[in-house]
Amino acid sequence: MSATIKLENKHFPVLLKELVSIISPLYGGTFLDCTFGQGGYSQKILEKKNNKIIAVDRDKDVYLYAKKFEKKYNNRFHYENIKFSEINTINIKPKELKAVIFDLGYSTNQIKDLSKGLSFKSTGKLNMKMGLNEFSCHEVISNMSEINLYKIFKYYGDERYSKKIARKIARFRNKKIINTQDLTKIIDSVKRFKNSKINNSTKVFQALRIFVNKEISELINGLINAFYLIPVGGIIAVVTFHSIEDKIVKYFFKNYSEVKNSSRYVPFRENNDRCFNLKNRKPITPNAEELKLNPPSRSAKLRYAVKINNECNFDEFIKKFQNLIDIENLQFDK
């Protein structure tokens, strides 16, 4: 367990009230919390004595929090250190499952844990592993070809200077780019004359975090597995933090909810092909009070849908994001 983890780095659960108002009509059963973190969502749900939680998280340090829940809630709480793409391996009584919840992104602990090196503000080693990873950011920066680095920065970060940054990394890495600051200095040197409202390193760091943690296939497989786990009438609710995540979740819910007869160019979709009832077409976002209390919540978007059909074919969903999945499969050159 990481020595630097501090229990006092309290994480504010985002959009908690809004989430509760969506799932509370289903209270009296099991809820699957796919991103346990510090357990903010789970705790709120467990306040009602007829609820149970099955929680998962890929970060092994999260067990510090889960252990407390196991003690307090006994058989109403079960925790597994797995990735949410693997929720199909959990032993759940399907009829008891009411909702599957995802709160994507990172907890305050993870951001502040220097050994994880998730933030460009940290001074530690280039790591970025959330847990159960195959490789670290340092391995990517040291071993990926210039062209592959460019693709990662461009497609996962939408970074305008992807080419120049990739070139400079490839040129300097023999001198070893080891710490977060070694990388931010390179990015700053490429963007030294550029005026931007966001930090120079924001986009490259986002891209590298997505790549190291395989966040695209995690989300796509997590959503599909959630669909097959819950019974008809159950809810899938997802809080996203960046535009790629939100695009994937929006497509998943909207594309499989709509009866597509509005355009003559789009094939008519039969009613029995619909998988979800979409209550809100627009995402729910934090109100002014939450934004004031917790400014980082400003990027959060909550989307949810009710499952209405057991038969659903997600080939189209996977195909839609295949280009992003392919980037995840880029191999090291060295």
Ligand SMILES: C[S@@+](CC[C@H](N)C(=O)[O-])C[C@H]1O[C@@H](n2cnc3c(N)ncnc32)[C@H](O)[C@@H]1O
């Ligand atoms: C924003 S935090 C969740 C905070 C939580 N809702 C709370 O109130 O404390 C996100 C958590 O999801 C976990 N996580 C991210 N991606 C994951 C994945 N693919 N599988 C399992 N856990 C994941 C992270 O390790 C982190 O602990």
